[in-house]
Amino acid sequence: MGSPKRTTIYDVAREAGVAASTVSRAFSNPRRVNAVTRGHVHAAAERLGYRPSPLASALQSGRTATIAMLVPDITNPHFFGAIRGAEGRARQADLTFILSNTEESAAKEQDQIERLSRSVDGFVLAASRLPGGAVADLARDHNLALVNREVEGIPSAVVDNDSGSGQIVDHLASLGHRSLVYLSGPEQSWSAGRRWNALRSAASEHGMAAERLGPFPPMTDAGGAAADAALARDATALVAHNDLLAIGVLKRLAERGVAVPEEASVVGYDDIFGADLCVPALTTLAGPGDRAGRAAVELLLRGGSRSGTLTDPHRVVLPSHLVIRESTGPAPVTGHSRRLLH
Incomplete structure (x- = not known):
């Protein structure tokens, strides 16, 4: 037998006798739906066991429920573990995960951050090639965590x-x-x-x-x-x-x-x-490396470079062995x- 069919926004709309767009607004922008209709929609959703997607909740809060990980060379096996760990932790948190290859270029790394800044809630920078001052400047406007790189004041996960x-x-x-x-x-x-x-x-x-x-x-x-x-x-x-x-x-x-x-x-x-x-x-x-990737995403979930003060960063140091x-x-x-x- 196949898995049960997932309840959709259209099922809730039929149950509540309203348009699908009304159901969407009831969850993503509740102020645009009157209280009676909103309560009716929520009751129908509860009866059907419907839960809004993380993206719907993100829209309500002004967040995208998406993070991006930037690596210098996507073909380097060294990064496979960190990527796997970061993607797994993002999935557990119902976050969309974007991977970007910066080709060992600091300029391309900065360009990718600027291009993606409106589409993601935070960045994991693996072995960033950017100068420390540039990373610190970016952290004032973006939520950052670092893997195998340390910059004073920025959360990081490094192998010792x-x-x-x-x-x-x-x-x-x-x-x-x-x-x-x-x-x-x-x-x-x-x-x-x-x-x-x-x-x-x-x-x-x-x-x-x-x-x-x-x-x-x-x-x-x-x-x-x-x-x-x-x-x-x-x-x-x-x-x-x-x-x-x-x-x-x-x-x-x-x-x-x-x-x-x-x-x-x-x-x-x-x-x-x-x-x-x-x-x-x-x-x-x-x-x-996988633990370093997971730890970096965890640091983002705690607020990344926007958590606390930049003089008291989160720092995770993982053991190495020969x-x-x-x-x-x-x-x-x-x-x-x-x-x-x-």
Whole structure:
């Protein structure tokens, strides 16, 4: 048997003996319907078990019951978890969910916010490429929450990359590595700067040398240039901005005959789908992206950047953990770079 037919506004209109437009106004704009008729419509709706749609309630309150999530690259598997978590929480709240791809462009991100501002009640900005000042300015006029980005005064849900980067360095130091290079992501990436600062600090505590190279686009195709830059250094450990870049690095090292992990260890961030399928399987920092997406929508439901004062924001920090696979191993006795360059 099929599911019971859902009661519609037309069923209520027939039951109440009024026009469907009158039923609509009785719920969406009750002041335009006289009290007697409005009561008659509500009684008919109650008898039939009819409930107005969230959109009807939104129209009554001046809201749209819609939120938008903006991501820099919709094809990057890193964002899949955050998107899934945000969409699921929006669905639970009977909100329409819009997803927008900003193509790693701060200008396109701002343009999308302005274009959608009259159509949505709030925005979730994932790994926003906008400068912090621009985000703060937008928050004065729009309801915002951030994922994997922090701007003072704006609600955010982030994976703890600080302690996670420390886990990476601890792991490499335990394997005898005395130097590392960080293959950085986009210049406007908040997480790239945050990860580098944490890596550099942890390396200093272990007496390890650390160098930042790049920026590189956070995609597999950029791995060749990143690997070549790393091979010109004496570092035995390569830490890539994300797994896509790390997978590209592994591919290039194989092309150049560099054995991983015997001659060089490689680490990524995000633990995307496929990180355990490449050869060798990638050691990477994992975090609950789906929980970050859910938390950001929850922050919007609490009022987002319009809740409380901007000096007392909501901030959710989620734990990260290192997943150790075959791409990391004991440091070689001598650096691989010198052998390759001669």
